[in-house]
Every structure is written in structure tokens, then in C-alpha cells.
Amino acid sequence: MERMRQLIDKLNDYAYRYYVLDDPAVADAEYDRLYDELVRLEKQTGTIEPDSPTQRVGGKLLEGFRKHTHLAPLWSLDKAQSIEEISAWQERTNKQIDALGLPQPSYSLEYKFDGLTINLTYNGGYLVSAATRGNGTVGEDVTEQVKTIQSIPLKIDFAGKMEVQGEAIMRLSELEKYNRTAEEPLKNARNAAAGAIRNLDPSQTAKRHLDAFIYNVGYIEGKIFANHQEMIAFLRDNRFNVSSYERILTDIAEITEAVNAVDAERERLDFLIDGMVVKITDFQTREALGYTQKFPRWAIAYKFAAEEMTTKVLSVTWDVGRTGKLTPLAHLEPVELAGATIQRATLNNYEDILRKRVQIGADVFIRRSNDVIPEILGASPVQDGTLIPIPKPTHCPACGTALEENGPNLFCPNSLNCKPQLTSRMVHFVSRDAMDIENLSEKTIELIFEKLDIKDIAAIYTLTDEQLLAQEGFKEKRTQNILDAIEASKKPPLSHFIYALGISNVGKKTAKDLARTFRTYDRLKAATIEELVAIRDVGMVVAQDVIDFFRNENYMRVVQELFDAGVQPQEDKGEEAGGRLEGKTFVLTGTLAQYTRKQAQELIESMGGKTSSSVSKKTDYVLAGEDAGSKLKKARELGVTIISEDDLKEMMS
Numbered sequence: 001m002e003r004m005r006q007l008i009d010k011l012n013d014y015a016y017r018y019y020v021l022d023d024p025a026v027a028d029a030e031y032d033r034l035y036d037e038l039v040r041l042e043k044q045t046g047t048i049e050p051d052s053p054t055q056r057v058g059g060k061l062l063e064g065f066r067k068h069t070h071l072a073p074l075w076s077l078d079k080a081q082s083i084e085e086i087s088a089w090q091e092r093t094n095k096q097i098d099a100l101g102l103p104q105p106s107y108s109l110e111y112k113f114d115g116l117t118i119n120l121t122y123n124g125g126y127l128v129s130a131a132t133r134g135n136g137t138v139g140e141d142v143t144e145q146v147k148t149i150q151s152i153p154l155k156i157d158f159a160g161k162m163e164v165q166g167e168a169i170m171r172l173s174e175l176e177k178y179n180r181t182a183e184e185p186l187k188n189a190r191n192a193a194a195g196a197i198r199n200l201d202p203s204q205t206a207k208r209h210l211d212a213f214i215y216n217v218g219y220i221e222g223k224i225f226a227n228h229q230e231m232i233a234f235l236r237d238n239r240f241n242v243s244s245y246e247r248i249l250t251d252i253a254e255i256t257e258a259v260n261a262v263d264a265e266r267e268r269l270d271f272l273i274d275g276m277v278v279k280i281t282d283f284q285t286r287e288a289l290g291y292t293q294k295f296p297r298w299a300i301a302y303k304f305a306a307e308e309m310t311t312k313v314l315s316v317t318w319d320v321g322r323t324g325k326l327t328p329l330a331h332l333e334p335v336e337l338a339g340a341t342i343q344r345a346t347l348n349n350y351e352d353i354l355r356k357r358v359q360i361g362a363d364v365f366i367r368r369s370n371d372v373i374p375e376i377l378g379a380s381p382v383q384d385g386t387l388i389p390i391p392k393p394t395h396c397p398a399c400g401t402a403l404e405e406n407g408p409n410l411f412c413p414n415s416l417n418c419k420p421q422l423t424s425r426m427v428h429f430v431s432r433d434a435m436d437i438e439n440l441s442e443k444t445i446e447l448i449f450e451k452l453d454i455k456d457i458a459a460i461y462t463l464t465d466e467q468l469l470a471q472e473g474f475k476e477k478r479t480q481n482i483l484d485a486i487e488a489s490k491k492p493p494l495s496h497f498i499y500a501l502g503i504s505n506v507g508k509k510t511a512k513d514l515a516r517t518f519r520t521y522d523r524l525k526a527a528t529i530e531e532l533v534a535i536r537d538v539g540m541v542v543a544q545d546v547i548d549f550f551r552n553e554n555y556m557r558v559v560q561e562l563f564d565a566g567v568q569p570q571e572d573k574g575e576e577a578g579g580r581l582e583g584k585t586f587v588l589t590g591t592l593a594q595y596t597r598k599q600a601q602e603l604i605e606s607m608g609g610k611t612s613s614s615v616s617k618k619t620d621y622v623l624a625g626e627d628a629g630s631k632l633k634k635a636r637e638l639g640v641t642i643i644s645e646d647d648l649k650e651m652m653s
């Protein structure tokens with residue numbers, strides 16, 4: 001009982017921060033863990049305290065907003081953490097369906113959007129009010145705030161009185177844009193959306209460029225839907241932004257397959273979803289099954305493994321990269337995140353540490369990212385224990401040289417002798433898209449620098465078998481393989497050679513563009529800034545970096561050494577001639593089902609086509625995937641041909 005009291009107090013405090021302040025103290029997964037413990041104890045003891053969070057929807061209403069009483073209550077959702085739990089729910093409902101003689105059920109499967117629930121009231125064809133879910137019965141009137149969302153129609157064809165529900169979200173691309181210049185970055189898109197809608201000043205809401213997906217008609221006069229499909233069609237007809245992801249399924253095998261497919265692909269969506277919602281489609285069945293205190297019995301939410309967690313920062317160390325840039329690495333109290341134990345997380349630079357208020361001993365939010373190491377999103381607003389500020393380093397942790405500042409970043413200027421700089425430059429130099437020298441692992445490279453008197457990347461071409469054979473673990477075969485691979489790398493395509501040089505801001509794509517434009521190394525070296533910026537996608541910064549590189553005597557000495565050692569970049573032949581997509585420009589938008597964006601891009605380019613990031617009259621095709629947004633709209637406006645993945649396949653075959 002004591003533990004229950006503890007949990008209730010803690011959960012209510014967390015819920016207050018989450019629902020009322022839009023500034024959670026802990027990650028959802030941590031909240032859910034405690035919540036589940038409370039549910040278990042309530043079942044065990046058979047007692048439920050009157051203030052238990054298991055008994056109510058949402059939180060208190062904010063002062064300052066007018067109140068809105070919903071025409072029909074808004075609910076929470078029952079949750080399943082596993083397919084087995086969905087299966088158990090299905091069996092439970094099936095029993096009742098059979099007992100009541102209702103038709104065999106089918107299920108709709110939808111994204112579970114992670115944003116803020118909004119309830120829109122229409123009357124006479126006009127949007128008359130918008131409200132938050134609040135406690136499910138009464139919400140906060142946020143009409144002016146919601147009107148800043150462009151995709152929400154102010155006028156619709158249907159003239160009766162009705163309320164529809166949806167989720168206000170902040171697209172991840174918008175969040176990223178916003179955070180680039182924000183004084184203190186927003187921790188995640190869910191809180192960003194919730195905080196924006198519940199801001200008393202609608203002009204602040206407008207700055208976050210929110211969007212919304214509408215998924216339910218909660219109340220309607222003068223119209224009856226037989227099922228989910230009819231309701232969704234009605235929403236579409238009235239021009240609501242309904243997700244294009246929509247499946248109608250009949251059994252658990254299909255549900256399992258679809259849920260797993262979305263889970264595998266969800267990181268490519270431009271908005272957060274934290275699970276999938278399974279709903280029985282037939283409205284008569286829904287009515288018969290009814291509701292508990294908190295949620296409908298005819299629906300269940302499947303929660304994906306959490307991508308965010310909270311944990312403590314134990315210490316911070318600094319890594320020195322290829323360009324000498326120092327990057328902080330946070331060491332964390334170990335925590336489980338999406339099936340892995342996390343002990344380290346990245347930060348960008350010292351300024352980032354300050355902006356995110358990261359300190360030693362602080363509880364922080366971390367988020368799994370595409371990279372192996374998760375990133376720190378920010379510190380929790382609630383801290384206990386001692387906090388120690390992270391000192392700004394003054395000297396290189398690897399070589400002791402005094403650091404230099406450039407913008408928000410710290411650099412070790414000792415590019416000639418600082419070991420980690422040399423090593424990572426070499427790792428980059430030999431990588432697959434650069435000189436493509438196999439068998440040279442990072443470990444081997446470290447060893448070469450450690451034991452042999454090698455000073456720069458060019459020296460790799462002077463390595464001898466005696467030098468290598470003298471090292472521990474190097475036998476004839478291994479040594480020969482390495483030397484063969486080094487020899488074989490001497491005639492790289494020009495684009496690979498340019499990329500290998502490690503010019504700042506010149507990635508694979510820019511290297512390719514430079515090679516295609518200038519064809520030879522000498523012509524690139526002689527390029528003027530005007531010629532460089534004339535290339536599409538090359539701006540002033542990159543152009544200046546290229547110019548600076550060729551003016552740097554040290555770099556030029558190294559390149560000369562490479563040429564002296566027999567390295568000969570091959571002349572670029574320009575556009576790959578004769579490809580099936582020769583001369584065609586593509587723009588990719590939305591989530592693709594069969595390829596990642598990158599794969600699709602590479603495929604198109606390998607066939608001689610070009611890809612661009614914005615739609616214009618020059619665009620030949622827009623390849624539109626799931627949930628394509630503004631680019632698709634623009635393509636329609638300009639009359640650009642819109643194709644599907646299957647169309648693309650056909651064009652290439």
C-alpha cells in the first residue's frame with residue numbers, strides 16, 4: 001500500500017509536468033514502467049485510490065484558456081506491449097462478439113501519432129472551435145492556436161454539427177529547423193507540438209509550423225456511419241488531412257506483419273509515431289462493446305519499443321576528429337533503450353552542452369538515432385543530487401596542444417602530429433567510397449601510426465613488407481593482402497579521389513559533382529570560386545573550402561607525394577551516358593516502401609538520372625511515397641508527372 005501511494009504521487013507529479021506544463025521530467029518509457037507497476041498492485045490488492053492515474057484521462061486544465069465541453073467524451077487507449085497482448089484482446093472481444101451475435105470483426109490499423117490530441121467543432125460548415133482533450137470531458141479552447149495549422153480546414157462541405165479528433169504534430173524536419181537557431185533546443189516533437197498549442201500567444205504557435213492528422217469523428221448530427229471506412233471516406237471528402245497509411249485487416253497474422261513492417265520503417269517518417277492503433281471497424285460492434293472508465297473496449301494501442309529514455313550523465317570526455325574538431329562524448333549510467341544497453345551518448349560541442357544544460361550528475365533525455373550512439377536531447381527540468389558543470393577544455397586531450405575556437409567548435413590545430421586526427425584521416429582515406437583499400441581496419445591503421453614512423457596519409461604508399469612483417473600478428477598472407485590492396489587502389493575514379501582528400505564539407509555527393517564538372521584533378525585545382533558556385537548544390541561555404549584546400553601548402557605537399565607514389569585519379573567521363581534515366585530529374589518525397597531514400601537516389605543516379613531536393617518546372621518526375629506532403633502538392637500545381645515506386649521500377653527495367 002505504501003508503494004502504491006508512492007507510485008501515485010510520483011505518477012501524478014510526472015503527469016502534471018507532462019500534461020499541464022508540457023515539460024516532462026522523465027521519458028515516457030520510465031513513466032509507463034511505473035504506471036504498469038501501479039496497475040499490477042491495484043489488481044493484486046483489489047484497491048484503487050481515488051486519485052489514481054489509472055482512473056482518469058489526461059490532466060488538469062491550464063488557467064488562462066477558456067473551457068470547452070466536448071460534445072462527446074474523448075478517450076485514452078488501452079495498451080499492448082506485445083503481439084500476444086493484442087491477441088488476448090482479440091480473443092476477449094471475439095467472445096463477446098460471438099455471444100452478442102455480431103458480425104465477424106475486421107480491424108483498421110493506423111499510426112498512433114505522438115502529438116497533442118485536438119478536438120475540432122464544426123457547425124454550419126465552419127470551424128467554430130478547437131480544444132485540447134483536457135480531462136476527456138472538458139478541454140481548453142485553443143481555437144486561435146489551432147487555426148495556425150494550415151492543413152486544418154476552416155470551412156467544409158458538411159453543414160451539420162460535428163466534432164472530429166486528430167493529433168497536432170510537429171514534423172521532425174520542422175523541429176530540426178527550429179532547433180538549429182533556438183536558444184534552448186526543444187527536446188522532442190511531441191512536447192514541442194503540445195507546448196505550441198497550449199501557448200496563450202497564437203503567434204508563438206505559428207512559429208512552430210505545426211501540422212495535424214485527423215482520424216476520428218467523435219460526434220455528428222444528421223449522418224450515420226456503418227463503419228470506420230465510411231467515416232474515413234467522409235473525412236477525406238471534407239478535405240481533412242487523413243493519414244495515407246490505412247489498412248483493413250482480418251486476423252492477427254496480418255496485423256503482426258503490418259505492425260512489424262511499420263516498426264522497421266518508422267524512423268523514415270517525418271513525424272513521431274509511438275505505436276499502432278488497432279480498432280474494430282464495425283460501428284454497431286463498437287457500440288455494443290462500449291467503454292471502460294478510461295478507454296474504448298473496441299480498440300487497442302500497440303506500443304513500439306521506446307526510442308527515448310532518461311538517465312544520468314556520469315562524465316564527459318572529448319574525441320578528436322579528422323579535422324581536429326573536438327566532440328564531447330557523454331558517459332551515462334547504463335540504461336536499456338530499444339533492446340540495447342546504452343552507456344554513451346553524443347553531444348555536438350561545448351555550446352550544445354550549455355544549450356542543453358548538460359552537467360555531470362544531471363538526468364538527461366536520450367534518443368536513439370540512426371547512428372550507433374544515441375544523442376542527448378536535453379536535461380530534465382527536475383534534478384536531484386549534485387550537479388557539476390562540465391569544464392571547457394583548453395588543451396587537446398590527445399596531444400596537449402592549446403585549442404583554437406572556430407564558431408561553436410574547438411579545434412586542435414596540430415594536424416600534422418595529433419594521433420587521432422591522423423588515424424581518422426587515414427580511416428577516411430582508405431574507406432570504400434574513397435581509395436577503397438580493403439583489409440586496413442582502424443586497428444591496423446592505429447598500429448601503423450604507433451609503431452612505424454608514418455606522418456601522413458601519403459606514406460601509406462611507401463609501406464614495405466619488411467615494415468609490416470616486423471609487427472606482431474602480421475604473417476605473409478595478411479601482409480601481402482594489404483600491400484596488394486594498396487597497390488590496387490592507385491587508379492581511383494576522380495570522384496573517389498576528391499572525396500578521399502577530406503576537404504571540409506565535401507562529402508560523397510559534392511565530390512561526385514566536382515568530378516563531373518571538372519573531369520580532371522588539374523582542372524578542379526584551377527577552378528575559380530565563380531565556377532564552383534555555378535554547380536547546383538555548391539554554395540559559397542563549400543566553394544571557399546575547396547579554394548582554401550588547394551591553397552594550403554601542407555595539403556598540396558601531401559597530394560604531390562601521392563602522385564609521386566603513383567596515384568593517378570582517372571578522368572571523369574561526365575554524366576553516365578546511355579543510362580535509361582539519362583537527363584531526367586527526379587524529386588523524392590514521402591516514405592518509400594521498397595527502398596530507403598538513399599537507395600532510390602543511388603539507383604536513379606546509377607541509371608544516369610539526377611535527383612534534386614526541390615520541385616520546379618525542371619523536375620521531370622516526382623516519386624511519391626507514403627504521406628508525401630508539400631512537394632507532392634507543388635508537383636500537382638506545376639503539372640509534374642507523379643510516379644510510384646512500381647512506376648520507377650518499370651522505367652528502369
Ligand SMILES: NC(=O)c1ccc[n+]([C@@H]2O[C@H](COP(=O)([O-])OP(=O)(O)OC[C@H]3O[C@@H](n4cnc5c(N)ncnc54)[C@H](O)[C@@H]3O)[C@@H](O)[C@H]2O)c1
Pocket residue numbers: 014015017018019024025026027028029031032057058075076077110111112113114116117118133166167215277301
Ligand atoms: N513522460 C511523462 O512524464 C508522462 C506523463 C504522463 C503520461 N505520459 C505518456 O502518455 C501516455 C498516456 O497518455 P494518454 O492517456 O494520452 O494515452 P496515449 O497518448 O498513449 O494514447 C491515447 C491517445 O492516442 C492518440 N492517438 C494517436 N493516434 C491515434 C489514432 N490513430 N487513433 C486513435 N487515437 C490516436 C489519441 O489522441 C488518444 O488520446 C503514457 O503512455 C505515457 O507514455 C508520459
Ligand SMILES: [Zn+2]
Pocket residue numbers: 320396397398399400401412413414418419
Ligand atoms: Zn591534438
